[in-house]
Each structure stands twice: as structure tokens, then as C-alpha cells.
Amino acid sequence: MRAILASILLLVFFVASLSAQELTGTLFQIKRTGIIKIGYRQDQPPMSYLGKDGIPTGYSIDLCKLIVAEIGKK
Secondary structure (H helix, E strand, O other): OHHHHHHHHHHHHHHHHHHOOOOOHHHHHHHHHOOOOOOOOOEEOOOEEEOOOOOEEOHHHHHHHHHHHHHHHO
16 A cells, blocks of 8 residues: 555656646747647548638647647646
């Protein structure tokens, strides 16, 4: 029982320190500019394609929008 408790405490300790690290790379760029760039292929339906209105659409676009919304919450 002590070993399990010690393992849980160590895990919590290390996870907390990971979240406190300074942002670098892409995450730093997003924080600095407030812009997230999403790449897609125009000819890969149903994953991604240009709709009749010229706006990117598809499953991968929907997933990216959900991820951007979650990043915006944080």
C-alpha cells in the first residue's frame, strides 16, 4: 500500500512540474501571436476539402476546430 501511495505522489509531483515548464517552439509561437495555423489538403474528402463556398471543411477540419477551442480555453 505504501509503495502505491509513494508512486502516486511521485507521479503527481512530476506531472505538476512538467506543466510549469516554459513554453517553447510552436506553443510559444501560438501564445506570442495568438494565431494557430492549420494546414490541410483540398482534395481529400471526407477528411478535408474546399466546400462550395470556398471554405475548408471535413473531418480533420472539424477536429482542428475542436482542438483550437480547447487551446483557447486554457
